[in-house]
Amino acid sequence: MKSQRSECPISQSLDVWGDKWSLLIIRDLMTAKQLTYGDFLKAPEGIATNILAARLLMLEENGLIEKLDHPESKAKVLYRLTGKGIDLVPVMIEINLWAEKHFTIPADRKAMLKEVKKDKEGFIKAGMKELRRS
Amino acid sequence: MKSQRSECPISQSLDVWGDKWSLLIIRDLMTAKQLTYGDFLKAPEGIATNILAARLLMLEENGLIEKLDHPESKAKVLYRLTGKGIDLVPVMIEINLWAEKHFTIPADRKAMLKEVKKDKEGFIKAGMKELRRS
DNA sequence: ATACTTGCTTGCGTTTTGCAAGTGCAAACA
DNA sequence: TGTTTGCACTTGCAAAACGCAAGCAAGTAT
Numbered sequence: 001m002k003s004q005r006s007e008c009p010i011s012q013s014l015d016v017w018g019d020k021w022s023l024l025i026i027r028d029l030m031t032a033k034q035l036t037y038g039d040f041l042k043a044p045e046g047i048a049t050n051i052l053a054a055r056l057l058m059l060e061e062n063g064l065i066e067k068l069d070h071p072e073s074k075a076k077v078l079y080r081l082t083g084k085g086i087d088l089v090p091v092m093i094e095i096n097l098w099a100e101k102h103f104t105i106p107a108d109r110k111a112m113l114k115e116v117k118k119d120k121e122g123f124i125k126a127g128m129k130e131l132r133r134s
Numbered sequence: 135m136k137s138q139r140s141e142c143p144i145s146q147s148l149d150v151w152g153d154k155w156s157l158l159i160i161r162d163l164m165t166a167k168q169l170t171y172g173d174f175l176k177a178p179e180g181i182a183t184n185i186l187a188a189r190l191l192m193l194e195e196n197g198l199i200e201k202l203d204h205p206e207s208k209a210k211v212l213y214r215l216t217g218k219g220i221d222l223v224p225v226m227i228e229i230n231l232w233a234e235k236h237f238t239i240p241a242d243r244k245a246m247l248k249e250v251k252k253d254k255e256g257f258i259k260a261g262m263k264e265l266r267r268s
Numbered sequence: 269a270t271a272c273t274t275g276c277t278t279g280c281g282t283t284t285t286g287c288a289a290g291t292g293c294a295a296a297c298a
Numbered sequence: 299t300g301t302t303t304g305c306a307c308t309t310g311c312a313a314a315a316c317g318c319a320a321g322c323a324a325g326t327a328t
Contacts, residue, residue, distance in 0.1 A: 005179040007240050009233030010161045010226065020152055020285090027144045037306050045139040048286045053307055075294040075305050084236050091232055092144065094225040099143030102218050106141050154316095171275050182317045187276055209274050209325040 016062045017088075021047055021055050023095075026081065026088055029065065030127075033134040034080045036070070064088075086131045090124050150196045151222075155181055155189050157229075160215065160222055163199065164261075167268040168214045170204065198222075220265045224258050 005011050017023055024045055028035055040052055047055075056079065059065045064085035070076035093116060099105055100113050116123045139145050151157055158179055162169055174186055181189075190213065193199045198219035204210035227250060233239055234247050250257045 007238070008158075008161070008178070009230045009237065009239045009243055010157055011179055012237045012239070013229050013233045014154060014157060018152070018154055018157065020148060023144055023148060023152065024142075027142070038304090044142070045145055049307070050287090050309080051285065054284095073295070073305085077306065087232055087235060091225065091228040094228050095147050096143045098221055098225055099147045101221060103143065103146045104141070105143045105146070109143055172273090183275085184277070184318090185316065188315095207274085207326070211275065 017059070017064065019055070021045075021051060022059060023092070025052075025055055025059065026064065026085060027092060029079065029081045029085065030089065030092060030131065033131060034068075034078045036076050036078060040079075059085075080134065081131060083132070086128050089128050089131070093120070093124055151193070151198065153189070155179075155185060156193060156198075157226070159186075159189055159193065160198065160219060161226060163213065163215045163219065164223065164226060164265065167265060168202075168212045170210050170212060174213075193219075214268065215265060217266070220262050223262050223265070227254070227258055 004015055017026065024043065024047070025040060028040060028043055032039070037052070037056070040047065040056075041049060056065065060067065062084075063082055065079050066082050068078045068080065070078050096105075096109065096113055097116070100110065138149055151160065158177065158181070159174060162174060162177055166173065171186070171190070174181065174190075175183060190199065194201065196218075197216055199213050200216050202212045202214065204212050230239075230243065230247055231250070234244065
């Protein structure tokens with residue numbers, strides 16, 4: 001996850017978030033909007049704490065997420081998506097749709113995707129707007 | 135790249151193609167339709183031959199690509215996308231659009247994306263249909 | 269027959285990952 | 299005010315994955 005491999009847009013994108021964990025971090029931030037370090041550790045996939053720290057740093061350096069002060073404690077840190085990170089919503093939706101077609105996925109996700117299919121563009125636009133308000 | 139981490143659609147997807155190379159292999163197959171082992175090695179990113187072999191095997195095992203006999207030589211092997219692989223076209227397009235917005239990408243890719251934006255759904259549908267014909 | 273191409277495999281040193289334990293600071297508690 | 303707890307990371311180290319170079323078997327060309 002260091003230098004650029006080629007100028008191909010896919011390749012450049014993978015250089016930033018193309019590892020086993022980054023998209024899961026971004027996923028969590030898309031559903032929760034703001035999360036602490038500890039919140040990420042609670043995700044069912046069980047990311048190791050050192051890997052989490054490394055990924056958060058890299059995503060921050062690449063401008064996909066940002067830190068902000070926790071309103072009620074200096075000991076806590078909040079992470080949230082930047083505009084660049086929010087712009088990944090369409091990618092995330094398409095991955096979900098692909099997974100739904102080819103895997104068995106949880107019922108709540110299916111329900112969400114049912115809404116997506118009614119009006120994909122509208123759903124995405126609304127979701128992104130909502131994220132920007134937080 | 136072995137076992138399933140969770141039932142989340144994003145997580146399950148990453149378990150299949152969420153490494154540094156798989157999407158580049160799939161990208162190459164989307165633009166070229168059919169490629170030999172050696173063709174993949176020629177990609178500008180420079181994948182190592184043992185890694186390529188491992189990824190092709192994993193993608194085949196997961197039903198994203200398939201091998202077929204080369205029409206003019208038994209020494210050569212052709213790889214192409216299956217329906218499951220072709221279904222990743224929308225994901226790939228969205229990644230391209232994201233990259234275009236946040237990185238500097240080659241002119242030819244920009245031209246392609248200009249076409250996409252005129253009629254995204256139509257472009258994707260046509261592209262997938264074309265891939266299925268080969 | 270011989271040399272060359274093609275699609276891998278093997279060895280091995282380097283890098284990344286993953287697990288466990290530890291550190292430093294802030295907040296809560298006694 | 300001293301102490302314990304919670305939170306955000308760091309550090310150490312073994313295991314796995316990666317990356318490069320060389321090797322190899324089957325197929326093709328000369």
